[in-house]
Amino acid sequence: MHSIDNRIADVRQQVARAAQKAGRQGESVRMIAVSKTHGIDAIRVAARSGISDFGENYVDEALPKIMGTQALHLRWHFLGAIQSNKTRDIARNFHWVQTIDRRKVAERLSAQRPDDSEPLNVLIQINIDAEPQKAGIAPEALAEFAARLLELPRIRVRGLMAIPRPEVEPDMQRLTFRRMRTLFETARPAQAECWDTLSMGMTHDFDVAIAEGATMIRIGTAIFGPREPRQHG
Numbered sequence: 001m002h003s004i005d006n007r008i009a010d011v012r013q014q015v016a017r018a019a020q021k022a023g024r025q026g027e028s029v030r031m032i033a034v035s036k037t038h039g040i041d042a043i044r045v046a047a048r049s050g051i052s053d054f055g056e057n058y059v060d061e062a063l064p065k066i067m068g069t070q071a072l073h074l075r076w077h078f079l080g081a082i083q084s085n086k087t088r089d090i091a092r093n094f095h096w097v098q099t100i101d102r103r104k105v106a107e108r109l110s111a112q113r114p115d116d117s118e119p120l121n122v123l124i125q126i127n128i129d130a131e132p133q134k135a136g137i138a139p140e141a142l143a144e145f146a147a148r149l150l151e152l153p154r155i156r157v158r159g160l161m162a163i164p165r166p167e168v169e170p171d172m173q174r175l176t177f178r179r180m181r182t183l184f185e186t187a188r189p190a191q192a193e194c195w196d197t198l199s200m201g202m203t204h205d206f207d208v209a210i211a212e213g214a215t216m217i218r219i220g221t222a223i224f225g226p227r228e229p230r231q232h233g
């Protein structure tokens with residue numbers, strides 16, 4: 001009943017329905033399977049169901065999974081807080097980094113990206129609800145921040161990512177996603193060559209995010225089931 005393949009089929013159906021309701025093509029929404037805390041077997045099952053993009057929050061946890069699935073040619077997205085001493089591992093092993101909010105970190109990633117790899121795709125994380133404890137830059141700071149990132153040769157700035165505060169009211173959630181969409185469209189830097197990605201929406205709110213223009217959704221629980229609490233670190 002609740003196997004990973006069935007869950008993926010369910011989520012795909014919900015994505016298609018949400019896209020259709022919004023007058024969008026289902027293919028305009030890329031689904032990232034967030035596999036943190038889940039093992040390599042679960043990732044293989046999801047890959048067999050056609051998922052090609054996976055998200056992880058911790059470098060040490062992610063590396064064995066990335067190494068162990070190399071033959072599958074998956075794309076890996078880094079979604080966690082970035083410690084300076086981990087940038088080299090990230091630059092070498094991930095295809096996307098969705099949590100950029102410090103120039104220093106972006107500089108390191110650009111410098112450490114191997115020459116024989118494509119430039120690293122990055123998203124700028126926005127602290128859309130101005131939550132003091134949360135990562136991300138303020139919307140007002142975006143234009144200048146993005147302009148600086150575009151100077152870095154080995155990263156490719158693709159757009160924005162946000163983890164909005166969960167709202168009880170769907171209408172409130174909708175307004176937050178709408179603010180992200182507006183920011184994404186109005187803040188497009190003139191020099192950006194591929195500003196095409198707005199990453200928002202998780203298990204509990206991806207339908208609303210799709211209605212409001214998400215091009216990438218990050219789904220953990222709805223695909224892999226509930227997570228065990230993290231044991232360390």
Ligand SMILES: *Cc1c(COP(=O)(O)O)cnc(C)c1O
Pocket residue numbers: 034036057079163202203204218219220221222
């Ligand atoms: C864990 C995580 C997700 C997935 O969350 P679910 O609610 O399980 O779908 C998405 N994005 C980020 C940044 C995460 O850390």
